[in-house]
Amino acid sequence: MTTSRTFKGRHFPKPVILLCIRWYLAYSLSYRDLQEMMAERGIQVDASTIYRWVQAYAPELDRRIRRKLKPTRGDWHVDETYIRIKGVWHYLYRAVDAVGQTVDFLLSARRDTFAAKLFLEEAILRPHNYFPETIVVDRNPAYPAALSILQKEGHLSPTAHLRTGRALNNLVEQDHRRIKRLMRPRLGFKNFESARRTIQGYEAMSMIRKGQVDQVKRRDGKVLASFVEDLFAAFS
Numbered sequence: 001m002t003t004s005r006t007f008k009g010r011h012f013p014k015p016v017i018l019l020c021i022r023w024y025l026a027y028s029l030s031y032r033d034l035q036e037m038m039a040e041r042g043i044q045v046d047a048s049t050i051y052r053w054v055q056a057y058a059p060e061l062d063r064r065i066r067r068k069l070k071p072t073r074g075d076w077h078v079d080e081t082y083i084r085i086k087g088v089w090h091y092l093y094r095a096v097d098a099v100g101q102t103v104d105f106l107l108s109a110r111r112d113t114f115a116a117k118l119f120l121e122e123a124i125l126r127p128h129n130y131f132p133e134t135i136v137v138d139r140n141p142a143y144p145a146a147l148s149i150l151q152k153e154g155h156l157s158p159t160a161h162l163r164t165g166r167a168l169n170n171l172v173e174q175d176h177r178r179i180k181r182l183m184r185p186r187l188g189f190k191n192f193e194s195a196r197r198t199i200q201g202y203e204a205m206s207m208i209r210k211g212q213v214d215q216v217k218r219r220d221g222k223v224l225a226s227f228v229e230d231l232f233a234a235f236s
Contacts, residue, residue: 042213
């Protein structure tokens with residue numbers, strides 16, 4: 001970890017930092033909501049400070065849980081949803097498996113074959129994902145082209161195929177709402193990098209709360225808090 005990502009030099013204890021990060025990434029709260037909540041507990045912390053904590057540690061949370069994720073199961077349901085960044089629409093590619101576990105995600109400025117291929121290729125290479133035999137998508141023409149390229153390059157089984165149809169993808173479309181709810185109080189993102197880092201944290205916390213890591217049962221708040229603290233235990 002770089003110096004900026006350790007807890008050295010911070011003006012608040014590590015438990016306070018992790019509490020703010022965990023609550024921000026798990027619940028529909030704004031930075032100012034958290035500032036007020038901390039003030040009620042006698043902790044005076046500025047909203048901008050909490051923002052910097054999220055930017056520093058949310059990507060690290062995502063990185064650290066990856067090797068602890070349970071394997072995904074069955075078909076992949078793939079879709080992209082719109083994210084506004086500084087007034088401009090971007091695209092959040094997301095996939096869940098047959099039981100709603102998060103397969104992977106990717107924020108992109110593009111919605112084309114290149115972006116679809118990049119997303120699927122990165123998802124395939126994740127160690128917790130099995131190669132899917134069926135990928136359920138909408139009628140976006142980028143997906144068939146991306147699948148063909150991946151098969152030619154040997155990244156995907158030649159027998160893998162797409163199923164298309166809006167009604168088939170309700171599973172991932174419902175799962176989009178989880179992320180959208182978290183974004184609603186934030187009133188949009190100011191730049192791509194802050195959006196990317198924050199979304200990494202949203203998705204990481206969502207995977208933990210779904211029960212995708214062995215140590216945490218679905219929506220077990222106490223165990224979740226202990227798990228996050230353990231992830232960062234080696235860093236002062």
